[in-house]
Amino acid sequence: MNCAHRSPRRRAVTTPAAVALLVLSAAGCSLVGDTDGSLSLSVPKPTAEAARLCRALHKELPKTLEGLKRRTPEPASDLTAAWGDPAIKLRCGVAKPLKLTPGTEHYDPYVNSAEVNGVKWLPEQLDDGYRFTTVLRRAYVEVTVPGKYAPEVNPLVDLASAVEKSVPEGVV
Template identity: 40%
Template sequence: MLRTHTRSVAATLASALVSVLAAGCGASSTSTVTEPSPSGSAAQGCRAVMARLPGRVAGLSRTATGSFTASWGDPAVTMRCGVARPSGLTSTSRCDEVDGVGWYSQEFTEAWRFTTIGRSGFVEVTVPAVHSPAADALVDLAPAVSAMPVVTACR
């Protein structure tokens, strides 16, 4: 388990994660972000997360906010709160902790997707590869995402 507590350590994690991406890879802008429909404790936690979102993430200004979504910049760093559990997330999946929030990481051709682990609902953050280091977004979102209640510790 990797625990990080500052932007510089988080940046080191992100640099390692994105080093496998080809230099100059871009991500196309997302015109529509699918709005999740959380219920119960996930919806309650998402409302708390949304109320605490920062105006800037990874140096990018907020460009859109929905009921349970937000985006920053172009190409957009996107956050969706109340998404379904990722199909690849298992009890043995790696959990990287950034400023007290556990994340499951998925690599795609032009972006990284991070989904919270151990919270009452799942928060998903997608960071296009052009916004490196990707962990800057996680550091900036950690105070808001910390409003989602913890149900299990990052292991």
Template identity: 50%
Template sequence: MNVSRRLRLPLGPPALALLIACAGCSSTDDGGTAAVPSPGAGVTELCRNLDERLPREVDGLDRRDPKPSSPLTAGWGDPAIILRCGVPRPAKMNDPEADGVTVNGVGWLLEKRTDGSFRFTTTLRKAYVEVTIPEQRTGDGVSPLTDFAVPVKKSIPEGIA
């Protein structure tokens, strides 16, 4: 896995218009839904610690947690950037050709999904943290990940989950 590769995702005019329109979204909008992971007790504790350190804003978007409410999930904006902590190890991590990036000292596996969104999963940490960036928010590349670097480094020790 190449974890030093930098990625800049393109932002076309339709996505830019949607991003501008969403900038004025009400803070009463909910963060949608997200499947809650079910890790063991040790990983759950690490994820609870992460939840306490997560920022109120990510990439300028207010926190709006998804339903059902859980310390293992968090969201920002609408459409939401979704974080899930304690997810299973992605099968793609077995692929030596898998793409990855390092953002402020945290390694992430990169997966482009069929719906145009991107899923990033931490690498070499005691718990897997997954961040999904919807297609409408991919114009800023990996910049949302910069807001997660410090909380992940302080909450999820380096190692193999």
């Protein structure tokens, strides 16, 4: 597996969970196999305010992410975006993660977040890669990164400035 597409830019990552994620991901270029490459992506149904913020974010998203060309998921929406094949997928205006929702089975009041260039993300390991969801922002932004792109945290560097510019800090 060739991981030469990695950007040499400096990455600001903090918290023990983020460091553990980087160590585990750095063990190889791929933690698990490829996904099916599908660009099918469910469109979130956010509040009016979150939808406004997500439309602003959509305009700020990069044309390339970690050297991968931007693609249009189906159905096309200002609330979704994708890069590469298999796709790194972004959905804006998603529901609050269950790990952050009191009263749910998966609630964890001690869950760690990873800060990448000023944006805090909740990392969740998947069968193939990771899902990262912003925390402490007025809209939740979810990014799913297949294991092929390990370390999966890297695309967040390219997304941080767009999120900071478009989705202000605050509690949803």
